[in-house]
Amino acid sequence: MKIYIKTYGCQMNERDSEAVGALFTASGHTLTDNENSADVLLFNTCSVRDAAERKAKGKIGYMKKLKLRRPELIIGVMGCMAQRLGEQLLAELPHLDFVLGTGQIHQAVDAVEKIAAERKRFSNTIEAPEEIDMLGAHGSNSWSAQIAITRGCNRFCSYCIVPYVRGREMSRSLDSIMDEAKMLVDSGVKELLLLGQNVAAYGLNGDIRPPASGYSPFAELLEALNELPGLERIRYTSPYVSYFNDRLIAALAKCSKVCHNIHLPLQSGSDRILKAMNRQYTADSYREKVAQLREAIPDLTFSTDVIVGFPGEEESDFLLTRELMEEVGFEQAFIFKYSPRPGAKSALLANTVSEEEKLRRNNILLDDLERRIGKRIAGLVGSEQEILCEGVSARNSARWTGRTGTNFVVHFEPDTTVKPGDIRKVKVTRAGSVSLFGELI
Numbered sequence: 001m002k003i004y005i006k007t008y009g010c011q012m013n014e015r016d017s018e019a020v021g022a023l024f025t026a027s028g029h030t031l032t033d034n035e036n037s038a039d040v041l042l043f044n045t046c047s048v049r050d051a052a053e054r055k056a057k058g059k060i061g062y063m064k065k066l067k068l069r070r071p072e073l074i075i076g077v078m079g080c081m082a083q084r085l086g087e088q089l090l091a092e093l094p095h096l097d098f099v100l101g102t103g104q105i106h107q108a109v110d111a112v113e114k115i116a117a118e119r120k121r122f123s124n125t126i127e128a129p130e131e132i133d134m135l136g137a138h139g140s141n142s143w144s145a146q147i148a149i150t151r152g153c154n155r156f157c158s159y160c161i162v163p164y165v166r167g168r169e170m171s172r173s174l175d176s177i178m179d180e181a182k183m184l185v186d187s188g189v190k191e192l193l194l195l196g197q198n199v200a201a202y203g204l205n206g207d208i209r210p211p212a213s214g215y216s217p218f219a220e221l222l223e224a225l226n227e228l229p230g231l232e233r234i235r236y237t238s239p240y241v242s243y244f245n246d247r248l249i250a251a252l253a254k255c256s257k258v259c260h261n262i263h264l265p266l267q268s269g270s271d272r273i274l275k276a277m278n279r280q281y282t283a284d285s286y287r288e289k290v291a292q293l294r295e296a297i298p299d300l301t302f303s304t305d306v307i308v309g310f311p312g313e314e315e316s317d318f319l320l321t322r323e324l325m326e327e328v329g330f331e332q333a334f335i336f337k338y339s340p341r342p343g344a345k346s347a348l349l350a351n352t353v354s355e356e357e358k359l360r361r362n363n364i365l366l367d368d369l370e371r372r373i374g375k376r377i378a379g380l381v382g383s384e385q386e387i388l389c390e391g392v393s394a395r396n397s398a399r400w401t402g403r404t405g406t407n408f409v410v411h412f413e414p415d416t417t418v419k420p421g422d423i424r425k426v427k428v429t430r431a432g433s434v435s436l437f438g439e440l441i
């Protein structure tokens with residue numbers, strides 16, 4: 001059968017879709033990008049924001065036309081929205097064949113084959129009791145691959161639905177991650193992206209207290225991966241700020257393959273709002289961690305997530321966020337307008353900030369960011385940078401793109417020897433609005 005998989009939401013979902021796709025190909029099916037000629041349409045959904053759910057539901061609803069024309073078409077929904085709504089989705093979308101929750105996506109091949117044989121609709125959202133065995137499956141090889149090292153989350157930030165739809169935090173064993181990493185590197189992968197809701201809590205068995213300063217299983221994992229011959233770069237996302245203890249910071253500084261870029265969710269610069277969000281740090285403790293990290297790794301760059309318009313956020317709270325963002329000087333930021341998620345604690349709070357005001361605050365932070373990025377990348381003109389070559393630029397086929405370890409994109413004209421995954425040096429010749437241009441040295 002020809003399988004079409006559409007993914008919504010985060011990198012964890014992309015990784016899950018890749019693994020599901022690999023399971024289908026291993027079972028003799030083929031993957032397709034064409035939804036019109038596919039035999040099976042799978043939607044791997046996200047529930048973190050209302051907009052992501054609406055988008056997925058709209059798309060799945062639209063597929064009713066295809067199903068009317070081709071009744072044998074199989075349509076399934078997986079992932080966080082499937083976990084959250086379960087049977088309700090079958091009731092709302094009569095053309096839908098099956099629903100698989102987050103703990104059951106490794107059953108996707110069986111689900112499709114069962115529907116093809118029996119034509120009996122079903123929903124399965126039982127939580128997986130232990131590490132699910134599909135995590136190691138990968139799609140076609142390239143120079144970069146993602147590895148999920150933890151699943152789920154125990155932190156229960158008041159606005160977030162992840163602990164309810166992805167379940168409790170589980171870490172994979174070091175051995176299984178190392179085996180997967182070795183297999184990937186042997187197949188030509190140069191860069192690994194380690195994924196988890198809170199990667200820095202790796203190996204802590206779900207304990208939500210940040211570990212003592214000398215202990216960090218995540219640091220041990222990074223050190224083990226750093227020794228892997230043939231691997232060039234290690235990235236990770238996302239860590240929770242409180243877990244950056246002395247042990248982890250020392251490992252980050254020491255491991256030469258770990259990229260000097262951290263995505264460090266801030267969410268708010270106001271202690272009052274952080275408390276209401278159930279984030280277990282203050283603006284000052286966040287500042288201190290950034291300072292400690294910068295001291296250990298001077299060229300470290302930071303990106304972040306911020307929510308504007310959380311219930312009760314006053315102008316003064318917003319200004320504290322704006323100030324802290326300026327002070328840290330984030331090189332990238334994902335700014336979200338708060339939207340209540342049914343099931344999350346903050347959904348019970350009155351949504352006190354108007355949509356208009358959320359948009360105003362959102363736009364102010366975006367303008368700040370644009371100005372800051374422009375200044376930051378202009379300062380890199382004339383410098384030499386080491387990049388990992390990614391391939392032909394999407395915008396201009398005469399150019400290639402590469403990325404610095406600090407996560408700046410550099411466009412350059414390739415020579416005849418360059419291959420995706422090569423590490424090369426470039427001299428930066430000019431800055432665009434968000435990326436750089438350079439020449440191979």
Ligand code: SF4
Nearest residue numbers: 153155156157160162
């Ligand atoms: S740390 Fe908080 S925001 Fe992140 S996944 Fe866990 S509950 Fe959600």
